[in-house]
Amino acid sequence: MTTAHTEPILDEAALSLLRELRVEGEPDIFAELISAYEQEAPALIAAIRGAVADAHPEEMRAAAHTLKGASRNLGATRLGNLCAEIETTGKAGSVDVDPTLLRDIEHEYLLVRRALEKALRE
Numbered sequence: 001m002t003t004a005h006t007e008p009i010l011d012e013a014a015l016s017l018l019r020e021l022r023v024e025g026e027p028d029i030f031a032e033l034i035s036a037y038e039q040e041a042p043a044l045i046a047a048i049r050g051a052v053a054d055a056h057p058e059e060m061r062a063a064a065h066t067l068k069g070a071s072r073n074l075g076a077t078r079l080g081n082l083c084a085e086i087e088t089t090g091k092a093g094s095v096d097v098d099p100t101l102l103r104d105i106e107h108e109y110l111l112v113r114r115a116l117e118k119a120l121r122e
Helices: 012-019 029-054 057-073 077-091 099-121
Strands: none
Touching: 012 029, 029 057, 029 099, 057 077, 077 099
16 A cells, blocks of 8 residues: 555544534434445545546546545545545546555545444444
8 A cells, every 4th residue: 555554544533523513312413424425435436447547637636536535524544645646646637547556545445434334333
């Protein structure tokens, strides 16, 4: 991976802030945010891959930017950093992305998803 594995999969401080949004008797906003992320992230990853394959740097940049922001908002800093690398390449007008980076993003997303599911149970 291009990002060191010394960072946790999820930033506990970010999760704590999101948990504070919960209001007793109201829908669980924390669970709703995680659900929305789990629905959107795979499509964004597919959009990144598709844009690389179709040589569309702006589409690649936009999908990577969206996934970066959503990931960082949920405390998935490592995944956000990987997406930032893709975003930077797209900003430069290129789709020349190391295939390992794409695999790293997919792998990190799986780790994030598992960690988010665990966080929901806590």
